[in-house]
Amino acid sequence: MFTNTNLAAPIGALALLGTGFLLMMFALAFVYTLAKRKFRANKLVFAGAAVIVSLYLVVLLLFSFTSREQALARGQEKHFCELDCHLAYSILDVTDSKTIGAPPSQATAAGTFRTVTIKTRFDEGTISPNRGNALLYPNSRVVTLVDDQGRKYLPAAEAQRVLEASKLSGSPLNTPLRPSESYTTTFAFDLPADAHNLTLTINEGEWLTHFVIGHENSPLHKQTKFQL
Numbered sequence: 001m002f003t004n005t006n007l008a009a010p011i012g013a014l015a016l017l018g019t020g021f022l023l024m025m026f027a028l029a030f031v032y033t034l035a036k037r038k039f040r041a042n043k044l045v046f047a048g049a050a051v052i053v054s055l056y057l058v059v060l061l062l063f064s065f066t067s068r069e070q071a072l073a074r075g076q077e078k079h080f081c082e083l084d085c086h087l088a089y090s091i092l093d094v095t096d097s098k099t100i101g102a103p104p105s106q107a108t109a110a111g112t113f114r115t116v117t118i119k120t121r122f123d124e125g126t127i128s129p130n131r132g133n134a135l136l137y138p139n140s141r142v143v144t145l146v147d148d149q150g151r152k153y154l155p156a157a158e159a160q161r162v163l164e165a166s167k168l169s170g171s172p173l174n175t176p177l178r179p180s181e182s183y184t185t186t187f188a189f190d191l192p193a194d195a196h197n198l199t200l201t202i203n204e205g206e207w208l209t210h211f212v213i214g215h216e217n218s219p220l221h222k223q224t225k226f227q228l
Contacts (some may be wrong), residue, residue: 002078002224004204009081015213019056019088023049061212067222070197075197078202078224079123080138085179086126087138089202091226093117101162101186105200111192112147113159116200116228117170117184124179135176140154140205143173145189146225148197159188199225 003013026049033042041120052085072078077088095115100107107113163169163186173181191198201223209217216223 002070002072002076003086003102004078004080004224005212006215007063007087007216008214009212011093012212012214015056015210016208019052023053026052032081043208060211060213060218061220064218065222067216069222070224071227071228072224076226077121078226079126080202080204081137085128085136086123087136088121090119090121090124091116091210091228092119092201094188096227098161101166103228104166105162105164107156107188109156109159109190110197111190113156113188114191114198114228115171115186115188116143116145117186118143118173118202119182119184120171120173120175120177121125121182122179127179131179133178136175137176141173142201142205143187144201144203145191145195145198145228146201147191147195149194150196153189153191153195155187156190159190163188198228201225 004094025046028048029045030042033039033045050104050164072090073089074094077090079086079088094114097113098109099115100109100115103156121137131144142156147153170185175183177183187191203223209215210219211226212218
């Protein structure tokens, strides 16, 4: 299974929360010892907090350095762990065109539109026994194309507006769904003529994920990408 982490997501989340709680306690102790003019104890508290932060960063970078770059072929799924279940993403279709839509509602590319259709599937085989059939509300996602020169491309705003107006964009990636349900989402990217060997990345959008051990958003962590 290809995932967006190389450490079980519940462990990474608990490690971040636990470290955050410890640092909060150290911060309170730091303020208390400073107010009481207990400068020796104050230095010890600061040193303890520095040790906790240093250990966390070491483990964070260790998981990043042991991660692997992976490129998925058409149809292969990348799983995102939502703590008690997985959402699986795959590429269904890729097309090129100069325009999107029909006059008068039409978008014309400066280069070429690369249109990518993504399937989102709630993998019912990954839910916990007691979860039930409740809706899952996905975290935010960031979809990016990257070429062989390292240039990054976000979906073209005008093309997306045309797709949405024409009801061709499908369901937004944050649409809630139940176990075994799925939907498709279409994005259009305006690419220059010299954009070659493209890969697509789907990442979580929450800034806090950059501090989660084993998460692909963490510093220097390798990515699981989709080949186009």
